[in-house]
Amino acid sequence: MRAGQRALGRIQGLGIEPENFKDYAPGDDLRFLDWNAFARLDDLMIRTYRADRQVEITSLVDASASMGLPERDDKLGLALAIGAAFAYIGMADNDAVRIGAFAMRRGAMKLETTQFHRRRESYLNFKPFVMSIKSSGETRLGAAVDQLLLQRRPAGTVIVISDFLVSESDAEDALKRLVAARHEVKVIHVMGEQESTALYPPGLFRVRDSETGEVRETIFGPAAAATIRRKVEQIASRVREICTAHSITYAQAFGAGKFEDFMERELPMLGIVR
Numbered sequence: 001m002r003a004g005q006r007a008l009g010r011i012q013g014l015g016i017e018p019e020n021f022k023d024y025a026p027g028d029d030l031r032f033l034d035w036n037a038f039a040r041l042d043d044l045m046i047r048t049y050r051a052d053r054q055v056e057i058t059s060l061v062d063a064s065a066s067m068g069l070p071e072r073d074d075k076l077g078l079a080l081a082i083g084a085a086f087a088y089i090g091m092a093d094n095d096a097v098r099i100g101a102f103a104m105r106r107g108a109m110k111l112e113t114t115q116f117h118r119r120r121e122s123y124l125n126f127k128p129f130v131m132s133i134k135s136s137g138e139t140r141l142g143a144a145v146d147q148l149l150l151q152r153r154p155a156g157t158v159i160v161i162s163d164f165l166v167s168e169s170d171a172e173d174a175l176k177r178l179v180a181a182r183h184e185v186k187v188i189h190v191m192g193e194q195e196s197t198a199l200y201p202p203g204l205f206r207v208r209d210s211e212t213g214e215v216r217e218t219i220f221g222p223a224a225a226a227t228i229r230r231k232v233e234q235i236a237s238r239v240r241e242i243c244t245a246h247s248i249t250y251a252q253a254f255g256a257g258k259f260e261d262f263m264e265r266e267l268p269m270l271g272i273v274r
Contacts, residue, residue, distance in 0.1 A: 056156035057090040059083030063101040068135030073192020078256040102144035103137035111147040141174040155182035193255035198225035
């Protein structure tokens with residue numbers, strides 16, 4: 001995978017790299033008038049520049065119990081691979097990047113993060129952390145965001161990677177607070193191929209909720225499969241609506257076997273590479 005021309009966490013400001021042009025407006029700094037453009041177009045244009053400083057990028061991965069099921073889907077592995085890929089891309093411009101994982105453990109939120117790394121030479125420092133993450137506990141996105149914001153880091157880019165099997169209110173409140181803290185927020189919605197297509201054999205099943213422990217028996221067949229697929233569509237539609245309402249970029253990664261397709265198809269849409 002090559003980084004290409006990336007736009008992860010771009011900031012405009014006083015720098016040395018020209019970024020764009022805009023029409024002059026009263027109050028603009030006259031030092032940045034482009035007189036060549038004025039001579040050609042007879043119009044006052046301001047040259048804008050990319051800020052010198054890099055941004056902090058956090059890939060925030062849901063490591064709750066639901067991310068480990070169904071086992072054949074390897075949702076957690078997919079989420080961690082995506083988070084690590086974003087870290088690698090962020091290092092292309094020496095941005096400070098880190099990977100975090102969250103889940104409830106024994107009734108308390110556990111948010112773990114790596115140190116920030118900037119240089120590609122330090123990329124392998126993420127490997128021990130990524131390999132150590134196991135899925136367990138409940139998903140509480142709001143509690144994870146609480147802990148993240150308590151760190152009082154500068155506004156940067158936060159990439160939330162989750163199956164979003166949480167209440168709508170928890171998801172929306174958490175994402176709203178990240179935006180209110182002036183972070184650029186991107187959402188990657190991961191689900192497994194078997195989970196999203198309901199490719200389960202027919203029969204009588206005893207189903208246990210991986211996070212609450214609730215057990216119930218159900219008969220699985222074509223009607224149940226159709227119900228599951230509709231539910232997945234409803235969840236995805238609602239998460240997308242929340243993101244649209246709060247100007248958050250949303251992308252789907254359904255199926256670990258489609259990782260390369262996701263990287264090629266969705267990264268340009270996320271504004272990460274062009």
